[in-house]
Amino acid sequence: MNKRQPITIKEVAEKAGVSQMTVSRVLNKQKLVKESTREKVEAAIAALNYRPNLMARGLAGGRSKLIGLAYYNPSPSYLSALLVSALKHCRDLGHHLVIEDLADIENDSDTSAIVKRLSTIRLDGLILAPPLSSNTALLKLIQEFGLPTVLLGNTESAESQSTVVFDDTAAAQRMTDLLIEKGHDRIGFICGPLDHPSSGQRHDGYRQALKAAGIQFDEALVFEGDFTFRSGMDIGDRMLDLDVPPTAIFASNDDMAAGVIAAAQRRSVQVPEQLAIVGFDDTAIAAAIWPRLTTVHQPIAEMAQDAVDIISQVTSSDWNGQPLHLINNNIQIIERESLSERG
Amino acid sequence: MNKRQPITIKEVAEKAGVSQMTVSRVLNKQKLVKESTREKVEAAIAALNYRPNLMARGLAGGRSKLIGLAYYNPSPSYLSALLVSALKHCRDLGHHLVIEDLADIENDSDTSAIVKRLSTIRLDGLILAPPLSSNTALLKLIQEFGLPTVLLGNTESAESQSTVVFDDTAAAQRMTDLLIEKGHDRIGFICGPLDHPSSGQRHDGYRQALKAAGIQFDEALVFEGDFTFRSGMDIGDRMLDLDVPPTAIFASNDDMAAGVIAAAQRRSVQVPEQLAIVGFDDTAIAAAIWPRLTTVHQPIAEMAQDAVDIISQVTSSDWNGQPLHLINNNIQIIERESLSERG
């Protein structure tokens, strides 16, 4: 017996002594089925070990149960945190995740090719990770195409598409507050690339905290990195070369913070005694270096779950058409060894 | 005009003045189409901006163009290297990747539930990352189910399923040779978890190199970690606490090597001057710490590509039914700052 010739709904219907449609209703958890019938059908499904065919369902019902997750040039640890959580939640809801690496988005002309590719698979919805979620050309095309979309980490241009965001400003402010509290008043800041809205917000949070504490903002202490370890190391070097180097450096993500630690260690600057370093995101690398990073925990897992939920809701028939906007305020600062009371 | 009411093959056929079947043949790149007809059809496809419907194709043709990639408890950097490359190659071949995190495989009873889940989506094939590729219960079930599978990094139990493996033994031997060449003769080794076949092989390579160089194998210098940073750090501490600590430590992956570096730095042991440390895999963390790791470059990207190729071949009609076995011999050692000539 070849297992690749699977059981169909027809066989289940026969076994249960009902019509295919009734089986379909049970499968789709619709209300209008008598309890006793439901049980009969469920027994038949179990007995035959029936699994519905996604393709047929998609063709007939217009819903594919497939959710796309698109990203571009992500940090590996951010990506895998996102993936793992999105996958888990998809599984719980009976969806599947189709991953799309939009590496070819770099040359603008290809944006429409990407949308074409996405349209071949009939996705129920699409989750866009930053910075794709701020790529206006892409957003416009997807919207024209009519695909329900959730933008991660985009606070702007989101009138018509759902969003899930983290309060980066407040988080960066909290972290800066902590540095100040520990006795620092000369705090370097490494900004992320400006095409990520969160970069600007983290910078804002830093400045607001300084202002609230009455510390003069010093342009010379702010550098722009690109979220890579390498850029963090280079900028760390430049900061330590300043006439009056900072006593603490706040990097906009963990990879760059790790780079600063490496730069400090290379020139035997003690962390945290001579230089405190903190990061942002709480990705795997934060706990995988020494000293371990004090960092802002970004609830990536929760946010991924929310994004999947939104697509799931939007896909269901009873949806009012309004985009949803979730702001995650679960700000936690994870204190580890890279920051200590200033001596 | 609603873009979600897409163009169908019928409209293309009308526009091109041929039958649907001819369009289908053009789409599937079949031989039996006259050049002039093909051009007409392609023009119509382009003019209407037609995209075939994956679901309908899958239903009618029995092929879904979906490839599964299943993993369990992976290192984030290994996973993302795998993903990125597999995705890219899938895109090139017109497939799509469905990611499955088999986190629930831990309780054995659930193995069959997993296979059920996999059978709902009609995957054309499945790629199993280690250590799933050595889970005999899972392999057996999948095989009964008849789903073409590629096992990554499994050298055993692979009579009937295709495999893509790296020559871990040779690679570990080469790395150990290099350590010996640099003047080390007391080399600690951190083994990976024993449910990964590659763990045993890396250990073998280490021992073979020692033997070839006439160095006495010392059981006290071998510890078993679990591929995490944490375990590397703990074992690093224990090794440095030995009466006669090693002058070099070879960890079976980069995360554990990073942990050893952290342990050394915590007690101010200079790397590489007082202790050389090398890793395995060349994942992102290897270049994201200081000193950067000298490590074995595992060609994860190539192997992922090969795995996708195999599924693609096996799916095509002209396949002889024999599983394929690819051994990747592209062994490169990436020399960075964590290893130097022994003073």
Next chain:
DNA sequence: TGTATTTATGTTAGCCCTATCATAAATACA
């Protein structure tokens, strides 16, 4: 020139489900 062979295209049926509408059974209400 006629038949065999190859090449190119078309016709038909069906993949497995669900939407839609129709019908039947159960309940409500007067």
Next chain:
DNA sequence: TGTATTTATGATAGGGCTAACATAAATACA
């Protein structure tokens, strides 16, 4: 009890595509 309403089930018709076979056109060969 009869009619209106609600609840439960069924019959039918595709959804967009390809496999399999059928036919037509082009070429080969005697």
